[in-house]
Amino acid sequence: MALIVHKYGGTSMGSTERIKNVAKRVAKWARAGHQMVVVPSAMSGETNRLLGLAKELASGSLGSTHDRELDMLASTGEQASSALLAIALQAEGVPSVSYAGWQVSVRTDSAFTKARIESIDDARVRADLAAGKVVVITGFQGVDDNGNITTLGRGGSDTSAVAIAAAMKAAECLIYTDVDGVYTTDPRVEPDARRLATVSFEEMLEMASLGSKVLQIRSVEFAGKYKVPLRVLSSFTPWDIDINEEAKSGTLITFEEDENMEQAVVSGIAFNRDEAKISVLGVPDTPGIAYHILGAVADANIEVDVIIQNLSKDGKTDFSFTVNRNEFAKAMDLLKSKVMPTLGAAEIVGDTKICKVSIVGIGMRSHVGVASKMFRVLSEEGINIQMISTSEIKTSVVIDEKYMELAVRALHKAFDLDQPTP
Amino acid sequence: MALIVHKYGGTSMGSTERIKNVAKRVAKWARAGHQMVVVPSAMSGETNRLLGLAKELASGSLGSTHDRELDMLASTGEQASSALLAIALQAEGVPSVSYAGWQVSVRTDSAFTKARIESIDDARVRADLAAGKVVVITGFQGVDDNGNITTLGRGGSDTSAVAIAAAMKAAECLIYTDVDGVYTTDPRVEPDARRLATVSFEEMLEMASLGSKVLQIRSVEFAGKYKVPLRVLSSFTPWDIDINEEAKSGTLITFEEDENMEQAVVSGIAFNRDEAKISVLGVPDTPGIAYHILGAVADANIEVDVIIQNLSKDGKTDFSFTVNRNEFAKAMDLLKSKVMPTLGAAEIVGDTKICKVSIVGIGMRSHVGVASKMFRVLSEEGINIQMISTSEIKTSVVIDEKYMELAVRALHKAFDLDQPTP
Numbered sequence: 001m002a003l004i005v006h007k008y009g010g011t012s013m014g015s016t017e018r019i020k021n022v023a024k025r026v027a028k029w030a031r032a033g034h035q036m037v038v039v040p041s042a043m044s045g046e047t048n049r050l051l052g053l054a055k056e057l058a059s060g061s062l063g064s065t066h067d068r069e070l071d072m073l074a075s076t077g078e079q080a081s082s083a084l085l086a087i088a089l090q091a092e093g094v095p096s097v098s099y100a101g102w103q104v105s106v107r108t109d110s111a112f113t114k115a116r117i118e119s120i121d122d123a124r125v126r127a128d129l130a131a132g133k134v135v136v137i138t139g140f141q142g143v144d145d146n147g148n149i150t151t152l153g154r155g156g157s158d159t160s161a162v163a164i165a166a167a168m169k170a171a172e173c174l175i176y177t178d179v180d181g182v183y184t185t186d187p188r189v190e191p192d193a194r195r196l197a198t199v200s201f202e203e204m205l206e207m208a209s210l211g212s213k214v215l216q217i218r219s220v221e222f223a224g225k226y227k228v229p230l231r232v233l234s235s236f237t238p239w240d241i242d243i244n245e246e247a248k249s250g251t252l253i254t255f256e257e258d259e260n261m262e263q264a265v266v267s268g269i270a271f272n273r274d275e276a277k278i279s280v281l282g283v284p285d286t287p288g289i290a291y292h293i294l295g296a297v298a299d300a301n302i303e304v305d306v307i308i309q310n311l312s313k314d315g316k317t318d319f320s321f322t323v324n325r326n327e328f329a330k331a332m333d334l335l336k337s338k339v340m341p342t343l344g345a346a347e348i349v350g351d352t353k354i355c356k357v358s359i360v361g362i363g364m365r366s367h368v369g370v371a372s373k374m375f376r377v378l379s380e381e382g383i384n385i386q387m388i389s390t391s392e393i394k395t396s397v398v399i400d401e402k403y404m405e406l407a408v409r410a411l412h413k414a415f416d417l418d419q420p421t422p
Numbered sequence: 423m424a425l426i427v428h429k430y431g432g433t434s435m436g437s438t439e440r441i442k443n444v445a446k447r448v449a450k451w452a453r454a455g456h457q458m459v460v461v462p463s464a465m466s467g468e469t470n471r472l473l474g475l476a477k478e479l480a481s482g483s484l485g486s487t488h489d490r491e492l493d494m495l496a497s498t499g500e501q502a503s504s505a506l507l508a509i510a511l512q513a514e515g516v517p518s519v520s521y522a523g524w525q526v527s528v529r530t531d532s533a534f535t536k537a538r539i540e541s542i543d544d545a546r547v548r549a550d551l552a553a554g555k556v557v558v559i560t561g562f563q564g565v566d567d568n569g570n571i572t573t574l575g576r577g578g579s580d581t582s583a584v585a586i587a588a589a590m591k592a593a594e595c596l597i598y599t600d601v602d603g604v605y606t607t608d609p610r611v612e613p614d615a616r617r618l619a620t621v622s623f624e625e626m627l628e629m630a631s632l633g634s635k636v637l638q639i640r641s642v643e644f645a646g647k648y649k650v651p652l653r654v655l656s657s658f659t660p661w662d663i664d665i666n667e668e669a670k671s672g673t674l675i676t677f678e679e680d681e682n683m684e685q686a687v688v689s690g691i692a693f694n695r696d697e698a699k700i701s702v703l704g705v706p707d708t709p710g711i712a713y714h715i716l717g718a719v720a721d722a723n724i725e726v727d728v729i730i731q732n733l734s735k736d737g738k739t740d741f742s743f744t745v746n747r748n749e750f751a752k753a754m755d756l757l758k759s760k761v762m763p764t765l766g767a768a769e770i771v772g773d774t775k776i777c778k779v780s781i782v783g784i785g786m787r788s789h790v791g792v793a794s795k796m797f798r799v800l801s802e803e804g805i806n807i808q809m810i811s812t813s814e815i816k817t818s819v820v821i822d823e824k825y826m827e828l829a830v831r832a833l834h835k836a837f838d839l840d841q842p843t844p
Binding site: 019020023054056058059065069070072076079082084087088090091096097098100102103147148149 | 479502
């Protein structure tokens with residue numbers, strides 16, 4: 001009765017047995033009268049296997065010159081699993097057809113290995129849906145204006161699913177994954193973590209960007225921009241559970257604040273050890289210095305997260321920021337070879353043994369003293385804070401990686417996240 | 423100095439170590455000044471792995487309804503190996519770019535799993551070559567007019583390579599494989615088999631179609647049609663052997679008969695146990711009966727090889743033909759469900775335990791008694807002949823599969839193929 005997009009992660013597609021279960025689940029939704037579009041990830045392990053081969057061939061040193069070919073390579077994993085799912089659906093008696101990104105014109109820019117979707121031409125998909133077919137679309141990939149295959153970066157299938165749901169004005173986009181929803185924090189770190197029945201789009205955005213690995217951040221941005229109702233739920237419930245029960249399970253990401261509802265001050269604790277810190281020391285404190293450093297980094301397509309500039313002393317200042325650990329070496333090279341010589345900085349130092357821990361909550365908007373409570377809790381545990389970054393609904397700290405679990409558990413308890421919501 | 427196409431089979435691409443060797447070999451040719459286009463197969467085992475997964479999902483019964491999805495699936499193997507080879511070439515310091523079939527517009531018809539190439543648009547490839555790049559093009563695959571991915575059938579990468587060589591007017595197409603040329607017969611069956619330095623296009627066509635598995639038949643047809651100089655050679659010689667020596671190794675497929683050369687009467691013995699025999703017994707001997715039976719088979723896209731119609735007796739006749747064993751069940755089903763009811767045939771019987779053995783030679787054109795010598799040799803070995811088929815340069819017999827090796831060895835010896843050419 002409605003157009004629904006399902007997305008299945010690599011674990012859900014991890015074996016023929018699991019693919020059969022996905023097919024049975026999708027068939028159940030199709031038989032209930034829904035028009036179904038399904039976006040599967042590559043079978044778990046496949047992308048790593050392929051990139052491992054590439055690494056061997058490049059003698060361990062994959063660089064940006066390889067990015068176009070890496071996308072040619074990695075995109076095959078999703079294409080294969082899409083075809084396999086279409087075959088499994090046919091075996092369930094459900095007419096089905098699969099498409100690679102370029103076949104339904106998932107247009108992206110040309111930023112290989114981390115492309116952004118620009119448009120989707122859904123005419124072909126709509127025709128198939130009208131003809132009663134389930135349409136399987138390969139996630140994670142697209143095609144640029146020159147006909148090159150691009151990929152969207154790790155977890156990109158989430159973004160594909162949401163972008164397709166947005167383009168087709170789907171009633172809901174269901175992200176099936178190996179967790180059953182969004183938690184107050186990672187239950188592997190804090191066993192008392194609780195599942196949230198709903199979470200606001202903004203909180204989810206902060207959680208995702210901060211490293212709660214449930215959804216890729218861009219998928220949440222897309223969902224917010226186009227108001228795509230988005231639900232995260234488990235693909236490990238039995239495929240034949242009641243469809244109405246299934247439709248209400250997991251965590252729904254909401255777009256409107258319920259004014260009547262008492263918001264928890266803090267909804268969750270996010271953390272992330274994928275970043276590394278770079279400090280440029282003894283920089284002349286002149287106008288344009290931040291642009292001089294970060295412009296070069298941005299031009300190299302390296303994303304920067306936390307940025308700190310210290311108070312100036314004797315006309316010199318220190319400038320620190322974090323980047324993804326995968327891009328740490330590239331960023332350091334760039335700064336040493338291109339930026340330092342023209343900058344007159346005294347020194348560039350890097351640290352990969354850091355982590356970022358954040359408290360996130362819509363309620364922080366209307367409550368004061370939340371950040372200072374966070375700093376007090378960390379101080380009581382003897383954890384030194386290296387960097388601080390704040391936004392309206394989150395406060396993040398960069399600390400030594402070794403304190404990560406301790407910090408998460410202490411904050412989870414201090415903000416009463418282990419207690420059932422009233 | 424010339425435009426050269428290299429094709430590497432699955433065994434040659436079977437591991438990262440082997441892919442590195444392919445890259446080194448191609449780099450050697452590129453450094454010698456040649457413009458290089460390379461067509462690699464999927465890594466050995468990959469296509470079978472993917473189709474094995476599909477088979478599991480279809481509960482063992484893959485049918486023609488799955489063909490489109492099987493092509494989506496199987497084409498990923500070649501795409502991955504092409505990207506890997508491009509990366510390996512870059513690691514060798516050779517600029518390289520890889521393309522999927524659809525990206526350089528290898529246009530085919532829509533006969534999924536056995537499509538035929540209709541055209542290739544080489545503009546993009548020429549631009550890359552002019553820019554000094556080695557261009558890697560995925561073999562085995564293409565795209566139809568509706569933007570569906572197609573594959574060319576097993577061994578289709580040979581055809582891709584020759585079609586690309588033809589479209590680009592390459593100076594030579596080198597097919598690197600795990601054998602070092604074309605032999606008088608398969609050395610695994612007859613240890614005294616000898617390598618042929620040259621073989622005529624027509625002989626090669628018969629050898630390939632009869633099951634000497636060196637080259638896919640369509641690649642030889644293409645080579646003949648467009649007069650593409652084609653060489654079969656080993657990818658297991660050291661990559662750094664002298665390029666002039668390498669350029670003369672293997673077997674060259676020739677297009678013009680050398681009138682001055684004494685042709686051997688028979689150049690080789692081909693054999694094939696990929697076929698099955700179907701006999702339609704007690705068919706009314708009326709005009710149009712062959713079309714009635716074989717038209718239905720052809721409409722189902724099943725290829726028929728040997729065809730025999732017996733002498734009529736009491737207004738009834740028997741009609742036998744062979745098909746590929748993979749299509750035997752499909753053909754039997756079709757005949758039983760669609761053809762028999764309207765035909766009034768008494769019975770349809772099938773036999774999958776047959777083989778076909780053939781003698782092939784340009785010299786047969788000008789020599790008589792070659793076929794009868796073949797029949798005598800088989801008779802002396804006590805081998806019963808079930809079907810006979812002849813052409814200008816070959817004679818084939820269908821016999822019980824269990825006599826295959828015996829028949830090949832006896833014929834190889836009887837036609838002096840174990841003796842060095844004078």
